[in-house]
Amino acid sequence: MLQGNQSEQLFTALAEQFKLPLLQIARLAENNSQDNLLAITTLSNQALRLIDGFIRVQSQDQTSLQLEPLTTNSVLYDVANTLQPLARSYDVLIDVDHQGKNTPVMAHRESLQAILTLLGASLIEASNDESGAPASIILGTHSSAKGVVVGAFSKHTVLTQRMLLMARELHGRATQSTPYLGGAGGAGLAIADYLSNQMEAPIKSYRHRSMTGLGSLLTPTRQLQLV
Numbered sequence: 001m002l003q004g005n006q007s008e009q010l011f012t013a014l015a016e017q018f019k020l021p022l023l024q025i026a027r028l029a030e031n032n033s034q035d036n037l038l039a040i041t042t043l044s045n046q047a048l049r050l051i052d053g054f055i056r057v058q059s060q061d062q063t064s065l066q067l068e069p070l071t072t073n074s075v076l077y078d079v080a081n082t083l084q085p086l087a088r089s090y091d092v093l094i095d096v097d098h099q100g101k102n103t104p105v106m107a108h109r110e111s112l113q114a115i116l117t118l119l120g121a122s123l124i125e126a127s128n129d130e131s132g133a134p135a136s137i138i139l140g141t142h143s144s145a146k147g148v149v150v151g152a153f154s155k156h157t158v159l160t161q162r163m164l165l166m167a168r169e170l171h172g173r174a175t176q177s178t179p180y181l182g183g184a185g186g187a188g189l190a191i192a193d194y195l196s197n198q199m200e201a202p203i204k205s206y207r208h209r210s211m212t213g214l215g216s217l218l219t220p221t222r223q224l225q226l227v
Helices: 004-029 034-060 072-089 109-126 161-170 187-198
Strands: 068-071 093-098 104-107 136-144 147-154 204-208 211-220
Touching: 004 034, 034 072, 034 109, 034 187, 068 072, 068 109, 072 093, 072 109, 072 136, 072 147, 104 109, 104 147, 109 136, 109 147, 109 187, 109 211, 136 204, 136 211, 147 204
Parallel strands: 093 136
Antiparallel strands: 068 104, 104 211, 136 147, 147 211, 204 211
16 A cells, blocks of 8 residues: 555656656647657657556555456557557667467456556666667566566666666655666656556566566466466
């Protein structure tokens, strides 16, 4: 459950992170070109995703999520399509990669989709970091000995456990822009972190093929567990 100060900190982090896109939108709006209109739409949609994530955290805070059997592939492709405009604006390629069988898992679809969208957006935005921008990111899933891992990954170590810990520590303070978080800030990661805890699938650092990133470990459906 979010305590009062945690909720205030998360809201403050969200407000701080809105400053940059709102300033960018204001400047772009001064020139009513088609390219600028597309950029405004992309920035606005990303801001709305953060707001929706924050509202979801608040509305689900004192409720027990009803998990349902679902396949991760359908969620991954939906998230990839949602993030395509943002990825293009950063000149980043985004793709889906799944290993092995499309194993059904127990999850809350809306929360899982929001988590992956926020992780993917954070990875895309962090790619603007001068320390080395990845050319592509992968929304991937694979089976492990403990369940099914699903998350956002890159060949460059952009989203790491260290970044997640920094987001947990920094959200709610003054605007945070660090070499590790790039220009993405920590609000998106913090919201995804809260949502994953509500779904009882905490975000952690995982490897996917030769890539590193953040993701959640999901439990296979009960029918599969009995096999």
